[in-house]
Amino acid sequence: MAMIEKNAPTMEKELKLFSIWEVDEVPLPGLTKELWDQIYNFQAKPDDLILATYPKSGTHWMQEILDMIQNDGDVEKCKRDHSLHRHPFLELKFPHKEKPDWVIALEMSSPRLIKTHLPSQMIPPSIWKENCKIVYVARNPKDCLVSYYHFHRMASYLPDPQNLEEFYEKFVLGKVFYGSWFDHVKGWWAAKDTHRILYLFYEDIKKDPKREIEKILKFLEKDISEEILNKIIYHTSFDVMKQNPMANYTTWPTSIMDHSISPFMRKGMPGDWKNYFTVAQNEEFDKDYQNKMAGSTLTFRTEI
Numbered sequence: 001m002a003m004i005e006k007n008a009p010t011m012e013k014e015l016k017l018f019s020i021w022e023v024d025e026v027p028l029p030g031l032t033k034e035l036w037d038q039i040y041n042f043q044a045k046p047d048d049l050i051l052a053t054y055p056k057s058g059t060h061w062m063q064e065i066l067d068m069i070q071n072d073g074d075v076e077k078c079k080r081d082h083s084l085h086r087h088p089f090l091e092l093k094f095p096h097k098e099k100p101d102w103v104i105a106l107e108m109s110s111p112r113l114i115k116t117h118l119p120s121q122m123i124p125p126s127i128w129k130e131n132c133k134i135v136y137v138a139r140n141p142k143d144c145l146v147s148y149y150h151f152h153r154m155a156s157y158l159p160d161p162q163n164l165e166e167f168y169e170k171f172v173l174g175k176v177f178y179g180s181w182f183d184h185v186k187g188w189w190a191a192k193d194t195h196r197i198l199y200l201f202y203e204d205i206k207k208d209p210k211r212e213i214e215k216i217l218k219f220l221e222k223d224i225s226e227e228i229l230n231k232i233i234y235h236t237s238f239d240v241m242k243q244n245p246m247a248n249y250t251t252w253p254t255s256i257m258d259h260s261i262s263p264f265m266r267k268g269m270p271g272d273w274k275n276y277f278t279v280a281q282n283e284e285f286d287k288d289y290q291n292k293m294a295g296s297t298l299t300f301r302t303e304i
């Protein structure tokens with residue numbers, strides 16, 4: 001919190017519209033460009049835990065769950081700082097931070113939790129080599145699109161999405177930061193056959209958080225009491241996180257994130273896309289989905 005308040009003027013001045021640069025046709029935030037070689041050569045450690053997601057798939061939610069697990073359900077510890085400062089974002093350099101996040105990661109003590117939105121083919125090779133455990137969260141594309149659209153509306157450093165129709169076109173073409181949702185979820189799905197990846201679905205966590213958190217505990221080889229498990233479920237529920245200033249971005253200057261346009265913790269509800277897609281858009285999307293996901297064993301629920 002202190003860091004956000006102290007750095008708010010710098011953030012306001014420097015967190016301008018992200019420029020876009022493409023690596024192998026994947027649009028990435030321009031902030032990543034000069035640092036790409038260092039990021040790609042990041043040295044992972046075997047006990048690093050990696051949280052990988054396509055944007056708007058529940059990154060902050062899973063970050064909070066993992067932080068609570070790593071801190072044995074200690075809520076106060078998990079409120080030690082804003083989520084953006086608690087764990088590094090591998091590929092980003094935020095203007096209000098003195099160092100890029102990968103350097104911050106290097107200086108952190110183990111076990112480290114490191115977040116990334118990178119597609120699997122762009123992950124630093126040391127993460128595979130060190131056999132790090134990776135939690136991947138995927139969310140159905142329709143809700144992901146709607147959530148990403150609203151995020152572009154409220155975050156001034158992202159391009160103005162104009163309207164849902166325009167954003168819809170960009171999303172299906174993969175012309176948004178981190179590229180094609182289809183390639184992202186398929187790439188990580190394939191990677192799980194050869195790496196230690198726990199592949200989870202946003203909708204499943206919403207439907208049965210206890211069952212999904214138990215899967216995570218098993219993956220992390222961690223035992224906790226029923227009481228702590230219930231505490232984690234409560235603390236990481238949408239309504240509680242929405243009120244948590246260490247998770248909801250309300251401490252950020254409104255010139256950077258304007259929650260009156262759309263809150264960061266917006267709805268958190270599978271099926272919200274139905275309030276936005278027209279019948280025609282939905283039919284077109286389903287056709288496109290069939291083509292792009294043909295042959296994949298991945299299945300998504302678009303409501304629960």
Ligand SMILES: Nc1ncnc2c1ncn2[C@@H]1O[C@H](COP(=O)(O)OS(=O)(=O)O)[C@@H](OP(=O)(O)O)[C@H]1O
Pocket residue numbers: 053054055056057058059060061143146147148150151206236237238239241264265266267268269272
């Ligand atoms: N606890 C909890 N339960 C359910 N849903 C949650 C929770 N926390 C965050 N969210 C919702 O996740 C969406 C944001 O996703 P990300 O954290 O991946 O966003 S980001 O890409 O890192 O900016 C965004 O989804 P939408 O509400 O649909 O916009 C958040 O509201």
